[in-house]
Each structure stands twice: as structure tokens, then as C-alpha cells.
Amino acid sequence: MGENMGFLEYFRSEKKGSAAVAKERLQVVIAHQRSSRGRHAYLPELQQELLTVIRKYVQISDDQVHIQLDRDGDCEVLELNITLPD
Amino acid sequence: MSRIIVVTSGKGGVGKTTTAAAFATGLAMHGHKTVVIDFDVGLRNLDLIMGCERRVVYDFVNLINGDANLNQTLVRDKRIKELYILPASQTRDKEALNLGGVGRVMEELMKEGFEYIICDSPAGIESGAQMAMYFADEALVVTNPEVSSLRDSDRMLGILASKSRRAVEGDDPIKEHLLITRYDPERVETGDMLSVEDIIELLRVPLLGVVPESEGVLQCSNAGEPVILNEKDHAGQAYADVVARFLGEERPHRFLTQEKKGLLKRLFG
Numbered sequence: 001m002g003e004n005m006g007f008l009e010y011f012r013s014e015k016k017g018s019a020a021v022a023k024e025r026l027q028v029v030i031a032h033q034r035s036s037r038g039r040h041a042y043l044p045e046l047q048q049e050l051l052t053v054i055r056k057y058v059q060i061s062d063d064q065v066h067i068q069l070d071r072d073g074d075c076e077v078l079e080l081n082i083t084l085p086d
Numbered sequence: 087m088s089r090i091i092v093v094t095s096g097k098g099g100v101g102k103t104t105t106a107a108a109f110a111t112g113l114a115m116h117g118h119k120t121v122v123i124d125f126d127v128g129l130r131n132l133d134l135i136m137g138c139e140r141r142v143v144y145d146f147v148n149l150i151n152g153d154a155n156l157n158q159t160l161v162r163d164k165r166i167k168e169l170y171i172l173p174a175s176q177t178r179d180k181e182a183l184n185l186g187g188v189g190r191v192m193e194e195l196m197k198e199g200f201e202y203i204i205c206d207s208p209a210g211i212e213s214g215a216q217m218a219m220y221f222a223d224e225a226l227v228v229t230n231p232e233v234s235s236l237r238d239s240d241r242m243l244g245i246l247a248s249k250s251r252r253a254v255e256g257d258d259p260i261k262e263h264l265l266i267t268r269y270d271p272e273r274v275e276t277g278d279m280l281s282v283e284d285i286i287e288l289l290r291v292p293l294l295g296v297v298p299e300s301e302g303v304l305q306c307s308n309a310g311e312p313v314i315l316n317e318k319d320h321a322g323q324a325y326a327d328v329v330a331r332f333l334g335e336e337r338p339h340r341f342l343t344q345e346k347k348g349l350l351k352r353l354f355g
Contacts, residue, residue: 017277018277018278019274019277019278019279019280019281019284020277022232022233022280023280023284023288025233026233026236026237026280026288027288029237029240030236030237030240030288030289033237033240033241033244034240034244037244037247037248
């Protein structure tokens with residue numbers, strides 16, 4: 001009997017909460033979508049401008065500037081790797 | 087001054103074409119010269135919803151390729167003055183539209199004095215959907231109270247903000263409007279459907295209107311009549327409110343709560 005009650009309650013609470021569950025799940029998904037939105041959009045331009053600046057002083061090719069954006073917890077890490085010729 | 091408005095959603099089947107047809111018809115009913123363009127190349131359906139499928143001679147791709155001129159291509163609505171339909175092509179070549187061509191057609195429509203150019207977007211986020219939203223000044227984002235539709239709407243909001251002409255050229259951003267369709271207050275009350283408040287909180291887009299789930303939508307599409315012409319139907323009434331609100335009129339939102347039960351239902355239900 002006690003088990004039966006729990007069983008019924010399980011379904012009742014499921015029914016009550018389905019929209020609430022949907023909202024919670026969407027909050028996570030949308031937050032994730034928005035955090036990555038536009039995050040990389042400016043990187044190619046940044047890379048081009050860096051190349052232009054560096055080329056004022058040293059001749060380097062396109063693939064000698066590497067840019068990478070990573071996420072480390074709450075922190076975004078912009079990694080710049082410029083290989084200068086010998 | 088012309089305004090280009092895209093009706094978009096990402097997800098299919100949420101009511102984009104129903105909305106585009108009703109919205110364009112409503113604007114024309116207010117006396118504004120309006121054209122509604124079907125961007126769903128290969129899957130033309132706006133003509134059916136507008137009830138003009140037997141009068142389509144040329145299409146959007148013919149117009150872009152110069153096989154027909156604007157007057158030959160536009161289908162004039164028989165019910166509402168100032169309302170025109172630009173049908174999609176049924177070609178299977180999905181790349182038949184190109185930005186240059188679409189842009190030229192938009193310019194020509196503006197020169198012809200169209201006040202509102204409504205772009206009915208195909209589902210998805212591919213080329214066709216991007217063509218439909220590229221030139222837009224405003225966007226009606228159509229969303230069902232359902233997880234996949236909400237996620238896709240949010241994706242589409244991201245695309246509007248980054249890939250549209252306004253975004254690319256650094257112009258003011260597209261003005262976004264949220265339109266919730268197939269809303270069922272009864273299911274919201276039982277806790278099984280996301281509420282209007284939930285949806286606004288999640289998407290953070292100003293609400294233009296809520297269209298309730300209604301029998302009239304299917305009946306009207308069967309008959310080839312934009313649902314806004316059915317003044318007795320709740321969806322039709324909701325679309326009339328949407329158009330009025332869009333044109334600056336203040337109208338309270340209706341159909342957000344369960345209808346009062348009749349006497350019999352109150353006694354026995």
C-alpha cells in the first residue's frame with residue numbers, strides 16, 4: 001500500500017512538473033548557445049589585423065600566427081602563438 | 087518607406103506560412119500595399135494557404151533569372167486590395183536563389199511602392215532561410231511552447247544577430263518580435279506546457295502576440311483562406327490583434343487563460 005502511494009505520487013509529480021522540467025533544460029541549453037554565440041566571430045579579423053601589424057616589422061606568412069580561444073571554467077583564455085622567422 | 091519583415095523559426099511546422107499569410111493579409115486589410123514572398127524553393131506552399139495555387143504562372147526564380155518581370159510574377163489576391171503573393175519555385179535546385187538576385191527583387195518591390203515585404207522563410211538554417219532573413223528590417227520569430235521549437239528559435243535569433251545584412255554592415259540590428267503559436271492555456275494551467283512568461287524569460291524577445299491552438303487554422307488551410315479572414319475563430323482574432331499591435335495600436339493579449347466553462351460543465355465537469 002505504501003509503495004503504491006509512492007508509485008502514484010511519482011506519476012502525479014511528473015505530470016505537474018513537465019513544463020518546469022522543460023524550462024530548466026532549456027535554460028541550460030539556451031545559456032550554452034548564447035555563450036558560444038559570436039564568441040569566435042571576431043577571431044579571423046583579429047588574426048588578419050595582427051598579421052598586418054607584425055608584417056610592418058617582420059615578414060611572416062599567414063600560418064605563423066595562431067589564435068585559439070578556450071574556456072576554462074568561467075574564464076576565457078585567448079591563446080596567441082606567433083612564430084617569428086630565424 | 088518599405089519595411090522588410092521575415093517570418094522565421096528554425097523549426098518546421100510551427101506555423102510560419104500560416105503566420106506569413108495571416109500577417110500579410112492583415113496589413114493589406116489595413117490598407118497597406120503588401121507582398122508576401124515564399125522563400126521555400128522546392129516546397130512551395132504559401133500559394134495553397136493563400137488559395138491562389140491555380141493562378142501561379144511564374145515564380146521567384148523566374149523573376150530572379152529574368153525569365154519574367156515583376157508584374158507577370160506577382161499574383162494579386164482576389165479578396166484583399168493591395169495584397170500580392172510572390173510564389174516560390176518548385177525547382178529542386180536549392181541554390182536557385184542568390185543574394186544578388188534576391189536583393190534586386192527587394193529593390194524593385196520597394197520602387198513599386200510596397201510598404202511591407204513579408205518573407206516567409208523555409209525551415210532550417212540553410213541557404214533558403216538565410217536568404218529570407220538577410221535583407222530583413224524586422225523579424226517575427228514564430229515559436230511553439232515546446233522544447234525543440236524554443237531551442238531552434240534561439241538559434242535563429244543568433245543567426246539574425248550575426249548573419250543578416252544589418253549585422254554584416256554594422257547597421258541597427260533587426261527588430262525582433264516573438265509570436266507564440268499553438269498555445270493551449272488548459273495545458274499551461276495543468277503544468278504541462280511552458281507559459282507565455284516562461285517563453286519570454288527564456289528567449290528574451292518582446293512579445294507581439296499569442297495565437298491559441300484552434301480548429302480554424304486547419305479549416306482555413308483546407309479552404310485556401312488566410313485564417314485572419316475568419317473573424318469568428320480565436321486564431322483569426324489573435325492574428326488581427328497581432329497586426330493591429332504591430333501597427334502601433336494598444337491591444338491586450340487575449341486567449342491566455344482557459345475559457346470559462348459553460349453551465350453544464352461547471353455543474354458536472
